[in-house]
Amino acid sequence: MDRKVATIQDVARAAGVSTATVSRTLSKPAVVARTTRDAVLEAVAQTGYRVNATASNLRRQRTGSVIVLLPNLANSFFAQILSGLASVLTPAGYGMLIADTQSGPDPDQRLAHYLSSGQADGIVVLDGALSPAALSVPGRPPVVCACEWMGDAVPSVRVENERGAALAVGHLARLGHRHIGHVTGPGDNVLTQTRLHGFRAALDRLGLPMRADWVLEGDFTMDSGAAAARAWLAMQDRPTGLFLSSDEMAVGFMGEVQRAGLQVPLDVSIVGFDNIEIAQHLSPGLTTIRQPRTDIGARAAELLLGMIETGANDVPSEIIEVEFIPRSSAGAPPKVR
């Protein structure tokens, strides 16, 4: 019962036709005669034949898979984008190869490696810290990035980061906050820069002070949010409201503040960014800016598939809308200062 896997030859023999006909039956059924088709299908069923993807790919000069480059697989943020990517790649017959840029030595080199390895028909870049310079590889496959990136070297799916920051600041201001701080992501990340820019611009527009010592650097993790909270607690003159560049940091910040015996939003108002699943399950619920990560992944995949199929290399980039999600972690500022 453990006999060799059937090849197209076996099917052809069983159906009494040529291998070409078998191949056609399977790829463009419309072009073969009804009777032949039935015979072939029957033979396929009998032999348990499955096309050998490797052989097919070799012949068709493609690989049937897409590489996804991301900085940190363990981060749930990327998991959701992956989910979106998979939802369009899988039905389209593409495999999704995951590569962690942080696991090797030089991330940029990894990118270069994959670009020239010919191992994929396309690449999705999710690492905002990679250098666009690494892209200049001769016969490289199409690349889409699902993250902010310097310049327009590559079509991308981005999010309204500046507007998100503005929504966050606007909400705090509307609640009466006039001392608003910010916790950023890592300095070299483009998301960090865009949101910080949005934050500054919003304060400016509202005529609120932008104090350098109220801008703390984090790295998007919960730990860095907790660290920011400790820094905030140690301040003489604290901002009453904070916009944090990621929900994870907001979670870390809020937990630390609460463990220090203060209350949110009584003592400090918090607005995050992402709307991760836990945001609504915290107490108080985390006010945040939603970015639809599954959609981001799905759109990126669609863009890439389009590029792969048409060969076009300059698809227009896309901007995905963000949405303000009011919950309870932001309220009026404390009366006494």
Add this chain to the structure above:
Amino acid sequence: MDRKVATIQDVARAAGVSTATVSRTLSKPAVVARTTRDAVLEAVAQTGYRVNATASNLRRQRTGSVIVLLPNLANSFFAQILSGLASVLTPAGYGMLIADTQSGPDPDQRLAHYLSSGQADGIVVLDGALSPAALSVPGRPPVVCACEWMGDAVPSVRVENERGAALAVGHLARLGHRHIGHVTGPGDNVLTQTRLHGFRAALDRLGLPMRADWVLEGDFTMDSGAAAARAWLAMQDRPTGLFLSSDEMAVGFMGEVQRAGLQVPLDVSIVGFDNIEIAQHLSPGLTTIRQPRTDIGARAAELLLGMIETGANDVPSEIIEVEFIPRSSAGAPPKVR
């Protein structure tokens, strides 16, 4: 500058040797003469040659990739296991193909599909709800499951689930709880069953009552944890301590209880399972059972690689230890009942 990608032929020509020699130089350098080797390497560098993995795989009758089947990519639980898998698969030269069992119609059918598709040299199953019966496919590749599974149809990497449950219950009992409840995962999941069994056994051992109405069914998600909390709040006669089968549920439970105005652990003690990142950032910190998910992934990958390389099909399964992580979400039971 955009000329075709170099093939092994081009290299052979440039180095003045046969393609066989080029191939040998690249795979078993020891077997070619020093001078030839240098010439070949030089030619490789000049042409920018990279072996075509598809052709190589076709010839060698392998695929160079491993399929990972999981129920839900968006769940951070799996993301960490993936991270562990990638950390050994990538260096070993295997690609990691991700497949979401939930996205299609019948998950079991998906498994069967991949088993017979010949698209991978091995498969890692992370979905505890798949039926082992689906495994009986003639020439299927090696399979490892990194999750509890019925029987020993397949080598697996598991976690001391029963002991974890016992640790949780033991901790609550030691704190003085005599009314202990449990929130399970989905009924058809093997993790659910094992932990529930461990829960029951522990109560038994301690001579504590096991009340059926104190066992609530969840599905591992935060939402289901919140739902369990509402059910708990509505009870006449509530357990004072709860063991929840996942941290995500514990998070949902705790948030809901807090939003209802009760305090943890003053009004109810909570112990989770997993030690997800957020556990330490909550307020109070979540007491839980740690399972090292990255290790689980890494060990599963090692097991699978061993099977692929040796052809062995009955590697011994492995059990990964769990660890009790005390934090503040469990305390003494309320005085008044």
Add this chain to the structure above:
DNA sequence: ATGAAAGCGCTAACAA
């Protein structure tokens, strides 16, 4: 130590 040659399993011209 090296080369010649035979495919791996499939698809796509081109013919018929």
Add this chain to the structure above:
DNA sequence: TTGTTAGCGCTTTCAT
């Protein structure tokens, strides 16, 4: 509508 045929790029006997 179907069959014949020529590879896709590589690895691996088998000779030399």
